[in-house]
Amino acid sequence: MRADQPEIATVAVLGAGTMGHGIAEVAAIAGYDVVLRDIDAAIVEDGYDEIEWSLEKLAEKGRLDEDPDDVAARVATTTDLEAAVSDADLVIEAGPEQLSVKQDIFESVDAAAPADALLATNSSSLSITEIAAATERPESVLGLHFFNPPVKMDLVEVIYGKATTDETAQRGYEFIESLGKTPIYVRKDVRGFVVNSVLGPFMSEPAWMVSAGEATIRQADAAMVHERGYPMGPFELGDLTGIDIGYHVRTEAGRPVPPIMAEKVENGNLGRKTGEGYYDYDDGDGSDYVPEDSEGFDHRRVEAVMANEAAKLVGDDVATAEAIDTGMQLGAGFPEGTCRRADDIGLDTILEKLRALSDEHSDDRYEPADYLVELVEAGHTGTEAGRGFHEYDTGDGLGDYHTINWELDDDGLLEVELDRPSRMNAISETLADEVVDLLSSVDDDEVRAVVFEGAGDRAFSAGADISGFADRDPAQTSEPTDVFTTVAEYPRPTLARIDGYCLGAGLELALACDLRLATTDSEFGFPEITLGLLPGGGGTQRAIRMLTDARAKELVFRGEHISAERAADWGLINRAVDADEFDDVVGEFVDDLVSGPPIALRKAKRVMNEGADESLDAGLEMESQAFALLLTTDDVAEGTAAFAADREPEFEGE
Numbered sequence: 084m085r086a087d088q089p090e091i092a093t094v095a096v097l098g099a100g101t102m103g104h105g106i107a108e109v110a111a112i113a114g115y116d117v118v119l120r121d122i123d124a125a126i127v128e129d130g131y132d133e134i135e136w137s138l139e140k141l142a143e144k145g146r147l148d149e150d151p152d153d154v155a156a157r158v159a160t161t162t163d164l165e166a167a168v169s170d171a172d173l174v175i176e177a178g179p180e181q182l183s184v185k186q187d188i189f190e191s192v193d194a195a196a197p198a199d200a201l202l203a204t205n206s207s208s209l210s211i212t213e214i215a216a217a218t219e220r221p222e223s224v225l226g227l228h229f230f231n232p233p234v235k236m237d238l239v240e241v242i243y244g245k246a247t248t249d250e251t252a253q254r255g256y257e258f259i260e261s262l263g264k265t266p267i268y269v270r271k272d273v274r275g276f277v278v279n280s281v282l283g284p285f286m287s288e289p290a291w292m293v294s295a296g297e298a299t300i301r302q303a304d305a306a307m308v309h310e311r312g313y314p315m316g317p318f319e320l321g322d323l324t325g326i327d328i329g330y331h332v333r334t335e336a337g338r339p340v341p342p343i344m345a346e347k348v349e350n351g352n353l354g355r356k357t358g359e360g361y362y363d364y365d366d367g368d369g370s371d372y373v374p375e376d377s378e379g380f381d382h383r384r385v386e387a388v389m390a391n392e393a394a395k396l397v398g399d400d401v402a403t404a405e406a407i408d409t410g411m412q413l414g415a416g417f418p419e420g421t422c423r424r425a426d427d428i429g430l431d432t433i434l435e436k437l438r439a440l441s442d443e444h445s446d447d448r449y450e451p452a453d454y455l456v457e458l459v460e461a462g463h464t465g466t467e468a469g470r471g472f473h474e475y476d477t478g479d480g481l482g483d484y485h486t487i488n489w490e491l492d493d494d495g496l497l498e499v500e501l502d503r504p505s506r507m508n509a510i511s512e513t514l515a516d517e518v519v520d521l522l523s524s525v526d527d528d529e530v531r532a533v534v535f536e537g538a539g540d541r542a543f544s545a546g547a548d549i550s551g552f553a554d555r556d557p558a559q560t561s562e563p564t565d566v567f568t569t570v571a572e573y574p575r576p577t578l579a580r581i582d583g584y585c586l587g588a589g590l591e592l593a594l595a596c597d598l599r600l601a602t603t604d605s606e607f608g609f610p611e612i613t614l615g616l617l618p619g620g621g622g623t624q625r626a627i628r629m630l631t632d633a634r635a636k637e638l639v640f641r642g643e644h645i646s647a648e649r650a651a652d653w654g655l656i657n658r659a660v661d662a663d664e665f666d667d668v669v670g671e672f673v674d675d676l677v678s679g680p681p682i683a684l685r686k687a688k689r690v691m692n693e694g695a696d697e698s699l700d701a702g703l704e705m706e707s708q709a710f711a712l713l714l715t716t717d718d719v720a721e722g723t724a725a726f727a728a729d730r731e732p733e734f735e736g737e
């Protein structure tokens with residue numbers, strides 16, 4: 084931010100509908116003074132009531148740090164546009180999706196808002212450049228595209244219009260970060276921005292296939308959900324968002340409309356809102372596809388067209404591959420980013436598929452993006468090649484991981500963050516592999532202790548990633564206990580720092596650690612039984628050894644959550660601590676672990692873990708051998724000397 088630009092303190096939100104009041108609410112939660120404006124007093128009051136209702140709900144769920152009344156008190160309401168924006172540092176327009184309406188609003192805002200205010204539109208489909216043209220200061224206008232509902236959705240696209248300056252975009256980006264949300268830059272004003280551009284083929288390609296009799300609706304939905312792990316099928320999603328919406332987007336862009344889509348719109352079958360769309364919700368069972376319907380669907384075709392769209396965006400400098408992947412995960416709930424998935428499939432395979440489709444159908448939409456061709460010609464064909472859209476670790480360990488973050492500090496503390504907050508840090512195969520890779524590659528001699536934690540403020544981890552679970556072939560599923568065994572056997576003390584849900588495989592990971600500390604708001608459980616499974620990552624065995632028989636079986640058989648207090652009372656965790664003391668308590672534990680004698684800690688861990696499965700005599704024998712060995716170490720000399728001198732010992736692990 085330039086020195087002459089004001090800190091954002093006051094935000095004016097124009098439009099009190101679903102998006103407007105949602106944006107006003109998240110801004111108020113983040114501490115901004117907000118003015119919510121709409122043309123009609125009743126609409127503004129409805130919007131304000133929705134904010135109050137939503138804040139109460141957040142407070143009930145323990146997801147608000149303040150009293151809801153105090154947050155709501157930061158939102159003022161008005162119908163006077165000039166009054167709303169005259170003191171605003173940031174104006175966010177969230178009116179109807181009509182260019183002329185938005186241009187009228189921006190013209191008025193331009194006349195009334197301070198000269199240095201940032202002017203944003205929440206448009207999801209209109210041109211930022213054309214909206215900005217209604218002002219005398221298009222350089223200060225940008226898109227801030229929140230997703231619905233803003234309170235729940237983490238992603239915001241920060242979009243440049245043609246004249247938007249870097250300073251303007253950066254101020255918008257930093258504002259979004261200050262809301263605790265995740266911004267991605269969309270550096271050119273392209274139709275659909277990033278998320279809707281890539282989501283387009285997810286919905287339209289299956290529609291072309293069904294229109295041509297190459298697939299059925301249920302087959303496509305079942306395959307994309309149960310085989311490829313998407314949260315919804317393309318037709319199910321079309322019914323939810325409204326088939327007419329996709330239809331209008333395509334016609335306005337001058338793009339052909341798949342016949343099945345056109346037919347539905349002509350017949351007024353627009354989806355859930357009309358009771359019938361691709362599925363019948365009034366007289367039928369709605370989206371009633373089952374996993375078995377998926378057989379034979381060419382999902383590669385859909386994913387190839389999506390990857391091609393992503394390649395166009397990267398090649399045209401609209402967005403980076405990282406931004407696209409973040410956008411698709413947080414904005415569309417995809418299990419992984421489109422670029423990352425394309426890299427896993429292999430960009431050469433994707434290119435081949437597009438060329439084959441192009442030969443077969445001679446349609447522009449299969450024309451490979453220049454950037455995709457360049458990557459393949461340069462040998463950057465994806466994960467296996469070490470580089471594709473992204474760069475990959477080539478097997479020599481300690482790479483830049485995708486689903487975990489890690490840091491090894493000078494004291495030897497290795498912090499590992501499970502980083503899939505939009506999926507409650509669910510443990511995917513990739514995440515499990517990355518933890519194993521990290522622990523096997525890091526130099527043990529430099530590590531004195533390991534702390535695992537979950538990203539975000541909702542979960543340590545809500546378990547194994549359930550997406551596509553039902554359809555997974557057991558023979559193809561990698562050994563689920565690998566990661567848990569690696570953690571359990573890691574030769575340094577490990578600690579799980581738990582704040583939020585700790586369920587299923589998440590709890591199994593925590594149980595594989597030596598120590599577990601949790602905030603009192605955390606919840607524990609093995610819900611696997613409710614899915615027809617059992618805790619398959621060592622959970623049954625560790626729980627039965629750690630708890631009484633009755634308690635372990637209660638956890639596994641009932642699948643219920645238990646509170647952190649009960650978990651501590653049962654001995655499942657070491658402590659349940661109030662949130663405001665949590666960091667201090669974790670710090671005290673960690674200090675002891677990283678400053679303790681490394682060899683003695685390593686031996687103690689091993690003797691205790693292995694001895695527990697042996698007879699008492701065998702365990703005592705292991706203990707006495709370890710004790711004798713420790714007597715020969717420098718650390719013992721240091722420990723006893725420090726005791727005699729009444730000072731803190733400095734153990735070197737020698």
Ligand SMILES: C/C=C/C(=O)SCCNC(=O)CCNC(=O)[C@H](O)C(C)(C)COP(=O)(O)OP(=O)(O)OC[C@H]1O[C@@H](n2cnc3c(N)ncnc32)[C@H](O)[C@@H]1OP(=O)(O)O
Binds near residue numbers: 314587
């Ligand atoms: C061998 C080991 C096997 C296992 O571990 S099996 C898995 C066992 N775990 C579970 O069954 C827990 C599943 N999750 C839940 O029950 C709920 O979530 C919570 C109670 C943890 C939280 O509920 P709420 O506050 O309503 O949040 P939300 O909308 O359900 O979750 C936010 C997003 O996170 C995704 N998610 C949550 N858990 C998982 C998971 N385990 N695998 C994959 N995704 C998960 C959701 O789907 C959703 O995503 P979207 O926002 O796109 O709808």
